[in-house]
Amino acid sequence: MMSHETKSQALHEIERGEILRFLAEVYPNPVTPNMLMHHLDDSAYSVDDDELGFHFAYLFEKGYIALEEFARRAGEKRRIRWVKITARGIDRIDNRPPESDGVRI
Amino acid sequence: MRIQPTRIEQLDAKHPGLRLDVDLMLDKQATLEAIAALVKEKTGETLSIQTISNYKQRRWLAKKLRLEELREIFTTLKAELGEAAISESTQARLFELVDQAMRSGAALDPHFLLKEQRLWALQDIWKQQNERLKQKLEIELEKTRREMKDSVDEAEAKLRGGESLTVGDIDKIRERVFGLPAAKGGSE
Numbered sequence: 001m002m003s004h005e006t007k008s009q010a011l012h013e014i015e016r017g018e019i020l021r022f023l024a025e026v027y028p029n030p031v032t033p034n035m036l037m038h039h040l041d042d043s044a045y046s047v048d049d050d051e052l053g054f055h056f057a058y059l060f061e062k063g064y065i066a067l068e069e070f071a072r073r074a075g076e077k078r079r080i081r082w083v084k085i086t087a088r089g090i091d092r093i094d095n096r097p098p099e100s101d102g103v104r105i
Numbered sequence: 106m107r108i109q110p111t112r113i114e115q116l117d118a119k120h121p122g123l124r125l126d127v128d129l130m131l132d133k134q135a136t137l138e139a140i141a142a143l144v145k146e147k148t149g150e151t152l153s154i155q156t157i158s159n160y161k162q163r164r165w166l167a168k169k170l171r172l173e174e175l176r177e178i179f180t181t182l183k184a185e186l187g188e189a190a191i192s193e194s195t196q197a198r199l200f201e202l203v204d205q206a207m208r209s210g211a212a213l214d215p216h217f218l219l220k221e222q223r224l225w226a227l228q229d230i231w232k233q234q235n236e237r238l239k240q241k242l243e244i245e246l247e248k249t250r251r252e253m254k255d256s257v258d259e260a261e262a263k264l265r266g267g268e269s270l271t272v273g274d275i276d277k278i279r280e281r282v283f284g285l286p287a288a289k290g291g292s293e
Contacts (some may be wrong), residue, residue, distance in 0.1 A: 032197045
């Protein structure tokens with residue numbers, strides 16, 4: 001498995017695109033990281049935990065996904081319980097221009 | 106079991122992003138000829154329409170159908186469970202479980218739960234009908250017992266009072282206690 005340092009930038013972008021497209025397919029349902037990882041395996045875009053965490057952090061900072069974190073005990077590394085695509089993430093999938101709010105009245 | 110990569114997947118390893126472009130074109134219902142042209146442009150390789158069709162069937166369509174089925178089962182489950190009552194965390198876990206069940210080959214009919222639900226509802230109706238029938242039979246039985254007792258009590262009271270039993274009294278007992286027709290010759 002390549003780390004996110006050795007994988008090409010293009011491959012990272014493709015993986016993040018696949019994550020967003022999967023989340024859009026199952027919208028509005030939230031999914032566990034485990035389920036998403038299985039999907040990426042099926043799609044031949046396998047990632048490890050660190051890579052998936054990296055992609056989640058990136059997509060979250062962009063506002064494309066919502067997520068909930070938890071830690072079993074205080075001081076323990078926080079884990080992601082679920083993720084789901086946001087309206088902004090769907091706009092990105094649909095290539096909607098920033099000036100459009102996605103609603104035509 | 107190792108899955109044999111399709112030709113497009115093999116090319117994608119050398120030209121990252123090719124498969125994504127093909128998927129996006131299939132999403133937009135592009136023709137297989139147009140996809141072949143795209144592959145030629147990006148990789149210089151000439152793929153037959155059959156090769157692209159194989160990819161479409163084995164990967165793109167299989168994924169779409171699987172996701173559709175997964176979504177349908179999960180939506181049904183949520184509706185049955187009462188979506189508002191389930192936290193997002195539970196929903197995500199439940200979704201994963203349905204996904205795992207499908208991956209393990211469980212034959213989950215998209216309407217599995219609805220069918221089961223209907224069957225349970227039908228069984229409930231049968232149970233209620235049986236219960237009502239049982240109550241009705243118990244009432245009938247109690248009525249019959251009372252009539253039997255009345256007939257015997259009546260006959261006993263007559264005998265204690267020094268009276269004789271008539272053929273009519275015997276007929277009542279025959280009819281109420283034993284369910285037999287009146288004696289030939291009729292009652293008095």
